[in-house]
Amino acid sequence: MTIAKRVRSLQRPRSPKGETALRVTFWCLVTAVMFAAGADATDFGTKGGAEPANINELVGVLRQDSYDMELLISFGTSKGGSAGHLALGIRDEVPGDDLVFSANFYADRARKHETGFYTEDLMIGVAKKEYLFKTHSSLGDTAAFGLDFGEIYKRSVIGVRVYGVPVAEKEALKAYFRRINDDYQRQTKNTEYHDGEIKYDYMRLNCAKTIGSAFRFGAGYENLEVTSAKLLTRRRIVVAATANIPTEMAMKLIKEWNVRGYGMDVVLYKKYEGSTYVDPNEEEKVAFKDLPNRFPSVLSRDFRKEQGHYEDFDNLFAMYLLDNMGKYSVRVNGETKLLEIENTTDPMAYAQAAELATRRARSDSKSFRRRLPLRPLASGNGTPTDNEHLHNFTDQAEMQ
DSSP states (O other): OOOOSSBOOOOSOOOHHHHHHTSOOHHHHHHHHHHHHHOOTTTTTSTTSOOOTTHHHHHHHHTTSOOOEEEEEEOBOSSSSOOOEEEEEEEEEETTEEEEEEEOTTOSOOGGGSSSSOOSOSEEEEEHHHHHTOSSOTTOTTSOBTTTBOGGGTSOEEEEEEEOOOHHHHHHHHHHHHHHHHHHHTTOBOOSSOSSBOSOBTTTBOHHHHHHHIIIIISOOTTOOOOOOOEETTTTEEOGGGSOOHHHHHHHHHHHHHHTTOEEEEEEEOOOTTOOOBOTTSSSOOBGGGSOOBOOOOSSTTTTSOTTOOOOHHHHHHHHHHHHTEEEEEEEOTTTOOEEEEEEOOOOOHHHHHHHHHHHHHHHHHHHHHTOOOOOOBOTTSOBOOTTTGGGTBOGGGOO
């Protein structure tokens, strides 16, 4: 099976009301003509290159919904061991936008990252427009394209938007991220959230652990489980079974938000499939457009499987849950090079979404184990569910 050429949109029928409200404006139509005439297709979606001309307009439409924060779950880009990335956006911390806090992969104090990489902070803070859509970084030339900014040119991102969050909770989260940065810069050791020196570690102090720690120790989520991967110092082996994984942390946080009575919905920011950018820091020189675009796996037997072959209940549950809660899918139009809302649906509330996701995932995981053909399960609106492709967030028409 080849890698899917585009990320699947949320497939329930469109809401007529939402579709009318989100039609492309006259300004966008005019801009599309002008942009298509002058843009260099080989330059678009690369570091320092052209970017969508209507970023502000698209973000303005999404911000008409009064969410307070957004958990951003990035897809994986490797063939195996693809856990993805986790970041948190807090609304109105920059003018007209959210401020995204994201763990810095290169803040590990490794000698090879001392020059040529952005290492000033462990928790990077950038505007969401920049994090998702921009090709130029406010952090400087050493920021990582497709990681610190311009995520959608490398992979898809799922945004879980949260409503009704108290101001005090958001302030506590921001303060804790600042505290983590202070600890990193002072080379602090042994805090309540981490044993050892405060620096990035893929297994021990990663994106999922830093986000989870801010909620547990900063915002007072006492029941949120934030694990600590153990390091066997004699052999320098990390026990990965206790590492924090982005999708697993996301599911824990979603449950916590439901308990607190917060509202939620989901936006799928789809990967732009045409970026020719090649990260010069990667050993294997692969253009972004040719990288896998995998729903981030939980730690399971699925973790090393190829794209499209997830069978684990927890993976299937997460995929179905997020799809059921979906409200928008956003993409770059390949012809106009403009952002557009490709699809809008009526999201399910968490309780209904979780109940349906549990039934689907349990049925499908049993069928996979027994190698039985999958039976279509009814979605919330009575339409058949595409069990083969829905759980991979891919477009059936382009799977081979």
